[in-house]
Amino acid sequence: MAPDIGPSALGPDPAWGDEPEARPAPPAWTRRRRWRGLVGAVLRPLVPRGLLARSLLIVLIPLVVTQGIALQIFYGTHLDIISRRLAGGVAGDVGMVVELLSRYPVQEERGWIFREAAWRLELSLAFEPGAYLGRPAARPASLPLLPLEEDLENALRERVRLPFDTDWQSDPRSVIIRVGLPDGVLHVEAPRKRLFSGTLYVFVIWLVGAASLLFLAAALFMKNQVRALRRLAAAAEAFGKGRDSGPIKPEGAAEVRQAAAAFNGMRANIRRFVAQRTEMLAGISHDLRTPLTRLRLGLAMLPADAQEDAAAMTGDLEEMERMVASYLAFARGEVLESPVPTDLVALVREVASRSAADGPAVAVEAPDSLTLPLRADAMRRCLGNLIGNARRHAGRVAIGVRLAPGWAEVSVDDDGPGIPEASREGAFRPFASFSAGGTGLGLTIARDIARAHGGEIVLGESGMGGLRATIRLPI
Incomplete structure (x- = not known):
């Protein structure tokens, strides 16, 4: 039996090493190609195939990304800061009222404080003597704490420093704050407009409206461009099927017009070339009839002892005449029909x-x-x-x-x-x-x-x- 001269018999290759890890990694361009192939396999089913849909997607994605970034920056920074400041202002007013009530517990002074708070701070106040602020009711899981509510509770916890709870459900136009005092419960009704800035709605409406108008204009423009390309494709397909509908009207962008003009020129050149070739071959076939007729006449005038050979030559002439007649009929139909x-x-x-x-x-x-x-x-x-x-x-x-x-x-x-x-x-x-x-x-x-x-x-x-x-x- 012949000795084993396979890789195992030769021992480890010093150039590659013993272990698979010692082999060099594939080149960078191979790794990039594999990565691009993987990304393409994932994204290809998600990308539309039509030019109009792809063009609109190219316009839509930057618009959506830009709006998302703008909203995140506005909501995450500017609106968040404004919300905390507004909540801090309301909590500070409530804390000021609580401090005044603690310093001036006389009934006459309390009425003056309530009137001043209603006029100057837009806070409706009521005091329930001898009441006790119990533990706040558990919030339903279907009503999570909103950022605005969280900001107000944090501000009240910092500015008032007394037991309190808030009610956002009873009145759609105001929020009710109850503060537990030593001799009763203070009810404060604050307008929601003091806690909320309407600029968010204006900003969102402006952003979405402007983006929608831009997208609509881009969609109409791209539709016109794609319509010109579709007409060009339809004309090329019809011309390839032999259904010539005449030259197409160049329209759309300059490149599309250039393509349409090139198609019209190509169409005219092809038709001219085919017509010239067909007419030339038809003319040649027609001209062949004259020498064929002379040959037939010459064969008919041969002496009687040569008629046997003349019969075979006459058969060849008839075959040639049939071929010429067949091509003439074909060429005539191609030119005229x-x-x-x-x-x-x-x-x-x-x-x-x-x-x-x-x-x-x-x-x-x-x-x-x-x-x-x-x-x-x-x-x-x-x-x-x-x-x-x-x-x-x-x-x-x-x-x-x-x-x-x-x-x-x-x-x-x-x-x-x-x-x-x-x-x-x-x-x-x-x-x-x-x-x-x-x-x-x-x-x-x-x-x-x-x-x-x-x-x-x-x-x-x-x-x-x-x-x-x-x-x-x-x-």
Whole structure:
């Protein structure tokens, strides 16, 4: 047996050390990438995907954070200080009244103190002689002590230094303070406006109102920008599906207008290029008819002993003429035809009924109707090519029309030998599928027509045992 020469046989590596901890840590950029990936995995489901929602979120988050900081600073510092000072003022007034009552216990002096407190301090006073201030009732758990109440109790505890309790529930406009004196209980009714500053409401209303107006203006502005982008995207998608609705009007921000102008220029260049190429090839195909006619005439004038060779050459000329005629028909339709709303089911049934003259009837399975923007003549040519190919290689042909999510599908099935999976894509190349009675351009032209509609043609296995050619058209 061969000796063990694995890592355990070689012993510890002096470069890496014995323990895993001795290995160097991953580089900083690797750690940052992992961290960014973790953060992205957490935040990605929470972030909206639309541009409008993301833009509004970018505006909303700073507004909310700014308001939160402003409210915290105002409430935690300024309002807290004001609340403590107001509570200290009320507690000081109550303490002053208690001290005066202790120094001047005479009934006449007590009346004067009550009148002066009501006029100068806005405190309503009443004295209950011989009463005793019992233990304050336990506060319900559903009514926690508010910061303002806590400030007042702290101030009374510091300024009065006598047993007391407060009642915030009996009167919504005032707070009742009861102070236990040696000869009775003093009832003090203080207005709540002396304990509370209304600037908080003004500040919050101003802050929230201004932020709401700013957010509304930003939302309207971003909506206009996104609307221009959506129109641009819709125009690009329609143009890709062969539904050219003309140039779009540039609107929105300068960058959006620039993108719209670039799209209009691209659209015009593509249309001009396609039109020039199609017209040029159509012209070449048309010009080929002249030499083909001369060749046919020359073959007809050959001597009788050369007619056998002339017959084979005549067959080749006929194949060439069919190819030229097929491409001319395709090019003529591409140049002149524009998409219009067409009932696809009616068009399929029409093509199937016309093809019945060349063989057995074609079975059609389809819904009642399905209207799509189509180049009707081009689509007839596309279906005719597929049905013609199927008839040349099979005995039975069937057509099915069905709806798929976002697509309309037209399938042409046959019971012929089919095409091997590895050769299906190559069958769409020009002249790759050339056979007797065909031009070699049928599948090529059919795919061009489908792609001009924004769709595609795919080949697959048929349920009838042969080939299935499926046209997919966007809805």
